[in-house]
Amino acid sequence: MRKYSGRSQETPKLVNNSRSMNQTGPQLTLTPPNQRVRLGVKKWLKIKRTQDVLETIAWATVVFVAAMFFLDGGITKFDNLTDTLGALSRLTALVGTDLLLIHMLLVARVPWLDKYYGHDRVTIAHKKLGKPILYIISAHFLFSLVQFALQDGKSIAAELLSLVTTVQDMWSATLALVLMIVVVISSINASRKKLSYEAWYIIHLLGYASVLAAVPHQFSTGSDIAGKPLQQLFWIVLYFFVALNIVWFRILAPIFKNLGHDLKVSAVVRESSDTVSIYLTGRKLEKLGGQAGQFYMLRILNKENWSKPHPFSISAAPNSRFVRFTIGARGDFTKALPGLKVGTKVFLEGPYGIFTEERRTREKVTLIAAGVGAPPIRALAESMAARPGDITILYRVRDYEDAALLNELEQICRHRGFRLHILAGKRGQAQSWLPEHLTSEPDQARLIEMAPFVSESDVYICGPAAWTHAVEKTLTRVGTPASQIHAEEFAW
Amino acid sequence: MRKATKTFVSLASLGVLLASAKTGLALAETNNTLATAATTTAAATDTTGSTSSTASSTAASSTSTPASSSSSTSTATKKTTSTTAKKATTRTTTTKKTTTSTSSSSTTSTAASVTHVGSTIHYSNGPAIGDVKLTVVTVGSKITSITVNIGTATAGREAAFPYLVSSAKAANGTSFGDISRATVTSEAFKQALRSALAN
Secondary structure, eight states: OEEEEOOOOOOOBOOOOSOBSSSOOOOOBOOOOOSEEEESHHHHHHHHHHHHHHHHHHHHHHHHHHHHHHHTTGGGGOSSHHHHHHHHHHHHHHHHHHHHHHHHHHTSOOHHHHHHHHHHHHHHHHHHHHHHHHHHHHHHHHHHHHHHHHHHTOOHHHHHHHHHHHSTTHHHHHHHHHHHHHHHHHHSHHHHHHSOHHHHHHHHHHHHHHHHHHHHHHHHTOTTTTTOHHHHHHHHHHHHHHHHHIIIIIIIHHHHHHHHHOOEEEEEEEEETTEEEEEEEOTTGGGSOOOTTOEEEEEEOSTTTTTOOEEEEBSSOOOSSOEEEEEEOOSHHHHTGGGOOTTOBEEEEEEEOOOSGGGOOSSOEEEEEEGGGHHHHHHHHHHSOOOTTSEEEEEEESOGGGOTTHHHHHHHHHHHTOEEEEEESSBOSTTOOSBGGGTTSOHHHHHHHHOTTGGGSEEEEESOHHHHHHHHHHHHHHTOOGGGEEEOOOOO | OOHHHHHHHHHHHHHHHHHHHHHHHHHHHHHHHHHHHHHHHHHHHSOOOSSOHHHHHHHHHHHHTTTTTSSSHHHHHHHHHHHHHHSOOOHHHHHHHHHHHHHTTTTOOOTTEEEEEOOOEEEEETTEEEEEEEEEEEETTEEEEEEEEEEOOSTTGGGHHHHHHHHHHHHTSSOSOOOTTOHHHHHHHHHHHHHHHHO
């Protein structure tokens, strides 16, 4: 593992010439960059190894429940139709519940998952698991219903009625399934487009109710838990582990953190025609933690917005004076931000994400930003350990005159000796991520021209999804290994 | 997951699943033989020992061998009991003693052995309807025999009773899992067992 120190630098004042809105922001001072960083392939291997361990544990729980089912003689029950249905019903219930608990853990924003996968990949995994789990649990419902109906010689409807009304805890289990179906339907892409975020969020909270309603019938009527100490221990530990992680990391930890820091809006500054910076101050900001490139879920505690968290990257390296978000006007919430009153209290959840120097393994770095993706790139440029010439920055903007944070990036680059390329202009061909006037040559030729070390550097890309994918394609063409390409997907 | 880890983990889990399925199958077969053996022994000597049925049947045969001159088994049993009184108790004779006390439970009983007759539990919950009445013999706090006096159920769930009997004896009480597809019957059985033990 190689280490090296960046050159120590005095921190110069940046001239803040951005057009002021409510009031001028605090005089901008650069935070001293990180002095050292671990590099080398071992760092990457360590992350991969931990990912393998975590995934193996998750998979092992599924294998465990299935193996315990088989050990209990589950496989002998396949000799006639009703028995087969019963065995399948038990197996699908066990596997489905186990996956459901993993699914819930994935969205609890636990730091020990975020650190190794990043918020985006964890959320994508959560999304991917949703539908399969519903299918497995529904299969459990149908198998047991048909099995009971065949056994008692009743119609399906009559059997369902008698199960729900007479068997212990069965009504709440049925309710749980109905809730689960509602949650999944509200989350498929077609309905997400029609629902507002708030409506979807409230429906999604029913997922917790669904799991709680399903718990009793597993312990009271399930034949795979009661009286089997090992299984009992396994399920109780699993339930408690997931519940504690959710309650602590999702609810209590952010509350304690915000009580301690007492964050308020201290300034709102216009950065470009459609971008504003929000400065926050509070107590003991040096203890807030976080790294350049990470993001927070920001809630503005006023009447309209307290219930709506929005993710924003910090646009300046963490320091003891302020927390800054630079936000482009894209939706109703962001368009109203320039009117934000100074002194408004805010609530931060986070920091999250792995778009940080933690992922860096090479000496050279290429930072590539487009439009609204500039804030984390700006923070990384400020804080990364580097000697002059180590870092190359490409900044894609529509209009040179109206680019947020451009002035700051220029000053950082001038001061720290980094190369900065502004790619201003209209969009070129559909597949190109470069502006129109540069598309006379292939993207990869332009890229090597601007960033000669790109294939041996760590590349951090932040921008709209389609644009990011175009950049990634070009990077693959110039031979940058996938392990050195870092991009954060906006998965919310 | 990296490719190598993935291959390893999937092979390992396949192995675990196959092994557990096979062991489960083997275990289920032994259980079946045990249950059959237990019923046979019960029919012959009205006994189901707390130890494995093979042990009790060996015990029974060893009893009959020295007493082959005597005509009936009951005399043989009496003789052994007297032998036990005279000589030092061996492991086999202890087993025998239990067996004896169980078989003669209706008439005589050894100091430690108690017979509990439970009340009839009528259950009609949802798809299942029936009655359960149990007679339980305990030695100290150990359940040594459970006889199903009345055991009716719907849709072939009567088949659950032998399993319930062996589970109850293994658990020495009611803390064992309900049999799937016979949840209500299992619960009624447990209730009957509790009622018997309370008497």
